[in-house]
Amino acid sequence: MNADITQWDRFLASFFDLAVMQKYLPDIVDGFLLTCHLAILIVISGLVLGLILAVIRAYEFWLTSWLIVVFADVMRALPPLVFILLLYFGLPGVGLNLSGYAATYVTLTLVLAAFSEEIFRAGILATPKGQWEAARSTGLGFGQSLAYVIMPQAIRMTVPPLTNRTIAIAKNTALGTVVGVGEILNQATTGQSFSGNASPLVLGALAYLILFIPVVVFGRWVETRFAWRRT
Amino acid sequence: MSDTPILDVQGLRKSYGKLEVLKGVDLAVRERELVFIIGPSGSGKSTLLRCCNRLEESNGGAVIFDGTDITAKSTNINAVRQKIGMVFQSFNLYPHMSAEGNVALALRKVLKRPKAEALERARAALDRVGLSDKAENYPNQLSGGQQQRVAIARALALEPKMVLFDEPTSALDPELVGSVLEVMRDLRTAGMTMLVVSHEMRFAREAADRVVFMDEGHIVEEGPPEQVFGDPQMPRTRDFVSRIDH
Numbered sequence: 001m002n003a004d005i006t007q008w009d010r011f012l013a014s015f016f017d018l019a020v021m022q023k024y025l026p027d028i029v030d031g032f033l034l035t036c037h038l039a040i041l042i043v044i045s046g047l048v049l050g051l052i053l054a055v056i057r058a059y060e061f062w063l064t065s066w067l068i069v070v071f072a073d074v075m076r077a078l079p080p081l082v083f084i085l086l087l088y089f090g091l092p093g094v095g096l097n098l099s100g101y102a103a104t105y106v107t108l109t110l111v112l113a114a115f116s117e118e119i120f121r122a123g124i125l126a127t128p129k130g131q132w133e134a135a136r137s138t139g140l141g142f143g144q145s146l147a148y149v150i151m152p153q154a155i156r157m158t159v160p161p162l163t164n165r166t167i168a169i170a171k172n173t174a175l176g177t178v179v180g181v182g183e184i185l186n187q188a189t190t191g192q193s194f195s196g197n198a199s200p201l202v203l204g205a206l207a208y209l210i211l212f213i214p215v216v217v218f219g220r221w222v223e224t225r226f227a228w229r230r231t
Numbered sequence: 232m233s234d235t236p237i238l239d240v241q242g243l244r245k246s247y248g249k250l251e252v253l254k255g256v257d258l259a260v261r262e263r264e265l266v267f268i269i270g271p272s273g274s275g276k277s278t279l280l281r282c283c284n285r286l287e288e289s290n291g292g293a294v295i296f297d298g299t300d301i302t303a304k305s306t307n308i309n310a311v312r313q314k315i316g317m318v319f320q321s322f323n324l325y326p327h328m329s330a331e332g333n334v335a336l337a338l339r340k341v342l343k344r345p346k347a348e349a350l351e352r353a354r355a356a357l358d359r360v361g362l363s364d365k366a367e368n369y370p371n372q373l374s375g376g377q378q379q380r381v382a383i384a385r386a387l388a389l390e391p392k393m394v395l396f397d398e399p400t401s402a403l404d405p406e407l408v409g410s411v412l413e414v415m416r417d418l419r420t421a422g423m424t425m426l427v428v429s430h431e432m433r434f435a436r437e438a439a440d441r442v443v444f445m446d447e448g449h450i451v452e453e454g455p456p457e458q459v460f461g462d463p464q465m466p467r468t469r470d471f472v473s474r475i476d477h
Contacts (some may be wrong), residue, residue, distance in 0.1 A: 133286055134323035134382075138337035138389060139313035149338060152327045 017199040024191035024200040031187030032207045038183060039170040039211075041105060046112025046169065047162070053113060054120035058146055062101045068117065075114035081175050083107040088179040100179030112169045123154030163219035164231050171212065184208060237262045237297055237393060237424055238283060244291035245278055251279045254448035255292065260393070263422045266457070271471060272446035276428045279445070280395050282425065284308075284315045296355040297392060316386025316394035320401050322378040324370040330357060330381045331366040334388045342389065357383040360414045376407030380414055393424040400431055432475050436460055444468045446461055 057068045075083075098106070111195040127150050135145035177186035188204025236259035246251040252275040260321050268276045281287040283294055285301055286306050293300050301311050324333050334353035338344045340425055341398035345353070357363050370378055379399060386394050396415070400408045412434050418425060419438055427434065435456055442459040444452045444467075452459060452468045463469045 069439075076449075078462075092385055128323075130319060130321055130323035131325065134319060134325070136309075137286065137312055137317040138385065139341040140307045140337060149325050153325075156327070156367075163311050171294060225363050 002014055003082070014198050015202050017195075017197050019192075020195045020197045020199040021203055024187070024195070027187040028184065028200065028203045028207050031182055031184040031204070034181070035173050035183040035207075035211065038101065038105060038173050038181070041110045042173070043170055047116050047166070049109065049113035050140060051120055053117040054124060055146065055151075056188065057117070057121055058124055058150075063210075068120055071110075072114040072117050075110050075170060076118070080107050080111050080169075081178065083110075083178040084175055084179055084188070089092065100176055100181040104173065104176035104178055104181050108172055108175075112166065115165045115169070119141055119158045119165065120154060122161075123156075124150055127153045127156055140216055144204025156226050160223045163222060165213065167215055167219060170215070174208075175188045184211075192224075234261065236260055236295075238426065240279070240283070240292070241295065242292035243279065243282060243284060243289050243294065245275075245287060245289050248415045252448050253282070253289070254449070256445075256450055258443065258450060258453075260426055262290060262392075262424050265419050265425045265427065265438055267426045267439040267442045268426070268445060269432070269435065269451070269459075269471075270451075271455050273447075274445040275448045276445045277397055280397050280426060280428050283395055284312050284317055285319075287449040304308070309341070313337070314392045316383075316389065316391035318379070318382050318386055318396045318399050318400040322370075322375070322382045322402070324378050324381055324385075325368050329367050329369055330362065330373070330384075333370070333381055334385045338388055352388055353384070356377060356388040357381065359387060359417075360384045361410070374407060374458065375403045376410040379403065379411050383411070383414055385416075387418075393426065394418070396425060396427040396429065398428055398430070400429065430475075432460070444471065446471070 037059045044118055051067050053072075057065050084103050087098050087106060091098050091103075124146075131149055131153065132145055135149040136142075140148070172184040173181075173183055177189065178185050180186070184207045186205050188200045188207075191200030192198055193204075235372055238258075238260040240256055240258040242258040243253050244251070254305060256275070256279055258266075258279070268279065270276050278287055281433075282289045282398070283301075284294070289302055292302070294302050296311060296315065299311060301308065301309075314430075324330075326337070328336065331350055331353040334356050335349040337348075338349035338352055342349075354363060354366055360383050362377060362384065365373060365381070367378060369382070373381065383394075383399075399415070400411050403411065407431055410423050412431065415425070415434075416426075416438060427435075437456075439456050441453060442456045442463075443450055444459060444463075446467050452463060452465045454464075458464075459468065460472055463472050
């Protein structure tokens with residue numbers, strides 16, 4: 001009789017211990033807020049930097065183009081965790097102490113910039129050549145044509161791939177846990193090891209869902225909203 | 232009609248790699264003249280047109296527009312292009328802007344007109360091509376003929392001294408061609424200088440001051456339409472003209 005209940009009880013006790021959950025909820029909320037603003041900062045600066053790089057590359061000066069290609073390839077090839085650890089443990093050796101937060105922020109911003117630069121560039125190249133010709137034939141300069149005619153079309157085309165990539169990279173804020181950033185996963189694993197119970201991890205998972213499901217839904221809405229109708 | 236050419240193409244050469252598409256072309260267009268360029272595909276007529284506002288860089292010779300050699304490196308090409316309108320085969324309207332937005336963009340950003348004035352001039356230009364009621368429509372809400380007329384309005388709004396037409400009706404359904412030709416006819420009446428690459432032979436016969444026949448990168452023959460179509464002097468022209476139905 002006792003043994004029948006034990007399995008179920010054990011499951012509940014280790015994943016859904018309400019007392020443990022209550023105890024660690026404030027920590028998870030702290031982690032949630034930190035993950036939120038870290039992710040928002042990364043998304044904004046990563047996309048802005050990626051856009052700037054794509055625009056610079058559109059001018060096709062060989063040196064800047066070459067530098068951007070190297071940057072984008074390296075940042076896309078390297079696992080972000082490797083780069084975070086390099087910054088966090090490597091830079092103090094040259095007298096530069098980066099917090100775990102800063103190392104994570106810098107790494108993920110650069111990774112998102114690298115991916116979004118490539119995506120924006122693909123959008124620029126996919127915009128029909130006739131658009132350039134029409135704009136230039138009215139006397140608009142290269143930069144004006146890019147700003148008013150090409151980029152608005154390129155950005156629309158890139159919304160779906162950009163949304164997916166942005167969500168993927170924002171989730172990587174969880175990597176910050178290995179360098180002591182008090183984000184959701186870090187709070188959850190700390191709670192788990194102090195309590196010897198998995199309930200804080202369940203709370204952490206819930207926190208991620210609460211944070212990212214709206215983002216995923218928003219991404220889908222943006223994709224339909226910006227779906228390009230060509231004539 | 233004034234005697235000084237507004238456009239003077241001198242010994243123009245253009246190659247793509249080893250393929251020479253323009254082999255020394257001379258062509259003068261006077262103010263208020265409507266000049267038609269005809270010829271088989273691959274004869275270099277579109278390339279010639281695109282060299283006239285430097286959408287293509289030539290490899291030799293000169294293009295003098297209104298006294299300026301536009302092929303010179305020192306020429307401010309953006310300033311010259313304000314004075315040379317261009318209309319494309321595939322319209323090339325900006326899909327993210329309304330008709331009046333398409334027309335107003337260069338007025339605002341090139342001529343630096345305030346928004347209200349630019350829109351007013353844009354509407355006037357759209358009115359000129361019979362589309363004042365479509366000012367707020369986006370390109371995908373317009374028929375091909377309407378799109379091409381918006382594109383003509385976009386070129387006209389800058390008050391150019393000359394307009395280049397690169398096969399303006401080739402992408403249109405036959406029933407839509409007429410509306411575009413009508414706008415071109417009005418422009419001619421208003422005295423606009425026009426250089427037109429087109430296969431609309433009947434329109435050329437009726438409206439052109441001069442017809443230029445090109446083949447294999449050369450101008451083979453030029454003259455008034457009655458002569459080029461009715462009594463061509465060169466065998467190649469005769470051959471081409473006999474094969475087109477009109």
